[in-house]
Amino acid sequence: MKSLTRIAGRAAIAAALPFAAAAASATTIDFNDLSSGTNYGTLNYENTTISSSTGVITAIVSQGDARICANDNPWGCIGELTVSFDNAVENLTFDIGGVNNPGLVAVAEVSLANGMTQFVDLFGTSINGNLQDLSSLGAISNLILRHDDTLGVSYDNFSFNVADVPEPSAVLSMLLGLGLVGTAIHRRRRA
Numbered sequence: 001m002k003s004l005t006r007i008a009g010r011a012a013i014a015a016a017l018p019f020a021a022a023a024a025s026a027t028t029i030d031f032n033d034l035s036s037g038t039n040y041g042t043l044n045y046e047n048t049t050i051s052s053s054t055g056v057i058t059a060i061v062s063q064g065d066a067r068i069c070a071n072d073n074p075w076g077c078i079g080e081l082t083v084s085f086d087n088a089v090e091n092l093t094f095d096i097g098g099v100n101n102p103g104l105v106a107v108a109e110v111s112l113a114n115g116m117t118q119f120v121d122l123f124g125t126s127i128n129g130n131l132q133d134l135s136s137l138g139a140i141s142n143l144i145l146r147h148d149d150t151l152g153v154s155y156d157n158f159s160f161n162v163a164d165v166p167e168p169s170a171v172l173s174m175l176l177g178l179g180l181v182g183t184a185i186h187r188r189r190r191a
């Protein structure tokens with residue numbers, strides 16, 4: 001009986017660990033695994049699905065650094081890009097490239113994990129780079145990017161952490177785990 005309660009306690013701790021590990025991990029998607037001229041249609045990375053309103057996603061490769069375009073090169077990156085996260089993310093940043101006209105280059109329609117939607121103006125000044133920082137918005141579940149620049153814009157280096165928003169199943173297993181550990185300690189003390 002004693003050994004059975006010990007096993008239950010260990011199993012509960014093991015069940016809670018993957019959740020704690022997922023909350024701490026950071027991801028950067030830099031698209032450098034893609035090659036120029038291929039239509040990828042939809043891109044699937046861990047936790048992240050990227051699609052476009054044109055059904056086309058191609059890579060622009062410059063000096064070994066690839067970034068994505070929501071349309072066929074060389075007709076311009078004139079599509080909308082949708083970035084969807086299986087689990088909400090926080091500390092989201094990314095780069096916008098292909099800026100011809102300095103100033104407002106795109107608008108982000110951001111779906112937050114709390115169910116709210118927010119529109120954010122995105123600015124840029126140069127053909128390369130132009131860091132966009134959405135970390136102040138909190139947990140984000142979906143992003144639609146609409147360009148406002150000549151021949152569209154390109155995107156690179158989506159960086160984020162999986163947000164520390166426990167899902168109902170994770171909360172349940174953690175509560176069950178705590179209950180089992182508590183029971184195991186209580187029984188050990190009585191024994």
Ligand SMILES: [Ca+2]
Nearest residue numbers: 030065066156
């Ligand atoms: Ca890149």
Ligand SMILES: [Ca+2]
Nearest residue numbers: 098100150152
């Ligand atoms: Ca442009």
